[in-house]
Amino acid sequence: MKILLVEPDYKNKYPPMGLMKISTYHKNKGDYIFFYKGIYDCDEIWDRIYITTLFTFDYTKVVKTIEYYKKKVRSSSDIYIGGILASLMTVDLKNDTGLDNIIPGRITTSSILGYDDDINIDTLPLDYDILSDTKYNYPASKSYIAYTSRGCVNKCSFCAVPDLEGDLKITNNIANQITSIRDNYGDKKDLMLLDNNILGIPVPELKKIVTDLNNLGFKNSKTFLYPNVLKNILNTYYRYLDHGKTTLPLLIKCKNYLNDFATGKTRRISQANKKSLTEIIEYLEDHYDFFEALEEKYDELQKILNVYQNKILYQRYVDFNQGLDAREFTEEKISILSKLPLKPCRIAFDNIIFKETYSNAIRMAYKYGIRYYSNYLLYNADFDKPEDLYNRLLVNIELAESLDIQLFSFPMKYAPIGEKNRNYIGPHWNRHYLRSIQAIINVTKGVVVKERDFFERAFGSDLNEFYEILAMPHDFIVYRNYYEEHGYTQQWRNSFTELTNEDRILLLNELSQSKYASEKPAVNEVLKFYTQPYRFDKKN
Structure with a gap:
């Protein structure tokens, strides 16, 4: 099957974890996967399309994205919509898109997607390879991203977690998650955990999680060694072959990496090693299959490159990115959590x-x-x-x-x-x-x-x-030095301080409605500072 994974083109920090797990599931079934962020302008018809969603305030953009991709499948039943927005606004999405496959919550069994193998997709490891399909840069993609728990002990009125994840509970084994990612995609320096209330779990479970992370190198001492680039490229090449993915980006990356070494762009190398490396590169370039030649010359290359491998150990960091609950702090819990390098x-x-x-x-x-x-x-x-x-x-x-x-x-x-x-x-x-x-x-x-x-x-x-x-006028805030130096801020302040409390309320009501004229002269005198003559000209 040909599977397209889609994330609408809103801005976000984290890569789409749900799609990364779905990718792992389908690749295990031997399916072809492609990921795109935004509107993929192509003529292909896909066997299935999965579209993730995030914030409800992006509702209009999400619906527009869904409407576009409805034309890229044979049947609307081949599109599945999931994620936070889909979970919170399931009925609205069904009504506005005409789709039935709006999936609320987590995919804890593949039967939700119409399969009978009963796989808990929510516990599958993330497929980081799909991120190379898009040019979008996810700031968090260079870290391990994981959960150790789901849900929360609280029911805050302003929070969607109780609706999305329910009560607090331990999820899949964090050691298995990190080990799987490390084995498949190479080591990563830092760990971002998306637990909603890690301090709400019982102390024995918290202690086990911290011990597991310490054993994986996340402790208050330097344990991270930057991985071998050539080895990672070759391992990624094998995965791409298995999944029918183009290897051209890897070819370019590998050539650039080796050429930067040979030309001294990465770091200065000896003349003897430079000569040997240049000869190997010429051999790889002349060979009909670059990666086959790379396998042949791998040990010889590594012998040269290892001389210059960065052998400095670096400090890893752990970030409970959703925040810790101050109400759950105890001496015992923080003494345990402090064994992690929190930064x-x-x-x-x-x-x-x-x-x-x-x-x-x-x-x-x-x-x-x-x-x-x-x-x-x-x-x-x-x-x-x-x-x-x-x-x-x-x-x-x-x-x-x-x-x-x-x-x-x-x-x-x-x-x-x-x-x-x-x-x-x-x-x-x-x-x-x-x-x-x-x-x-x-x-x-x-x-x-x-x-x-x-x-x-x-x-x-x-x-x-x-x-x-x-x-204040907003330009007076953003470009404060300019307006102060030209005396405009003081002029505004002189007029503003003359207003009564009633006038100030009227002023703010007018401004909140983008109205810049009032029947009251004193208010009108202040409103002039919010109009075009006082707007900051970025060109000057």
């Missing part, structure tokens, strides 16, 4: 009411030697106010100062489960404030650093300054 350690701080719980969790992690943090801060939720976000950011600044740790904050805008766009506005927020927060964090690509001077410059030295910044 960064991520601890969610979604609600100001958990300030003490969160702060105690940071201090406990610090006690056990954890020094690097990158923590998520939800905002725009029903329970969240702008001052709550400011105060949580300030807590992180104060913890970083008092403990002398690296602590970065990642504000993340909340949207309710099931929303088909990103337009949701929390009851304590307005559209202008939300755009202002985005303007602030866009300057630093979403990161709020630990330095107080930067924080106060970006968010204000107190709540009054914070609210003033939120009310």
Whole structure:
């Protein structure tokens, strides 16, 4: 069978794990697999197409993608749609696409796909080879990506995990997952774990997971040696042959690798080795089958290349990317978890009411030697106010100062489960404030650093300054130096401070509706700063 795997062309950090597991399943059946991100402009008709989905706010793009691929199969029953969006909006997708094969949740048996071999596809190893089919660069693709558990002990109203994965439970053996990937695709330096609440599992299971990872080299000492490039290329070549995949990209990669060595581009080599390597390359180029010749000359090549192989050991890192739950921190659990090289350690701080719980969790992690943090801060939720976000950011600044740790904050805008766009506005927020927060964090690509001077410059030295910044024209925020140096910021501030509280509310309502004129003269005087004459001209 010819199988096409598709991910819509939205931006995302992680490769599509579900499709990578489906690929493993079909390759084990001897099927041909091709992966594409976006709209694949081809005339082929496929035996099956699997389309993954992610965020519900990409609903329109997902439906457009599905409609295109309906023309690339003989029957609509040959298309299967899965993933997070498909799980949360199954009925909507069925109604809007006319497809029946909308699969909610995980594929724990192949019978869901119409097969009778009863394979738990969700526990199969990932097929990293499909990522070479696309030019899209997944930032996380160079790490091991895995789960040790699914589900969560909590039922937070803003989270989809209870609907997607249910109660917390241990899944497939992490040692088997990593060993399988290492054997098939070569070693990877770091490990990204997507567990939703690893600290919610019982202590004996947590201890076993940490011990297994330590035994695989993920510990607080340097154990990673960069793998042999030539060996990986040859192993990949054998896999590509088995699965009917074109080997041309590997041929180009291998030639570039050897030529860079021979010309000294990789590193300086002796004249004798350069001569020997050049002769071998000429032999490979002249041979009718490059890879057959490579097999013949493999030992001879390795003898030369091994002299220059990087033999330095590097530190591996483990990232529980979905964050740790501060409410689940105990001395026993953190003493166990600290045996892993966590960098960064991520601890969610979604609600100001958990300030003490969160702060105690940071201090406990610090006690056990954890020094690097990158923590998520939800905002725009029903329970969240702008001052709550400011105060949580300030807590992180104060913890970083008092403990002398690296602590970065990642504000993340909340949207309710099931929303088909990103337009949701929390009851304590307005559209202008939300755009202002985005303007602030866009300057630093979403990161709020630990330095107080930067924080106060970006968010204000107190709540009054914070609210003033939120009310500013967005160009005044992004290009702050320009507007301050030209006196425009002070002119705006003079007019803004003259407004009554009632006028300020009116101003923000007008701005949130993109209205730049008001019947009230004082408001109108401020609104002029948001219009075209004061917009930043990037050309100048």
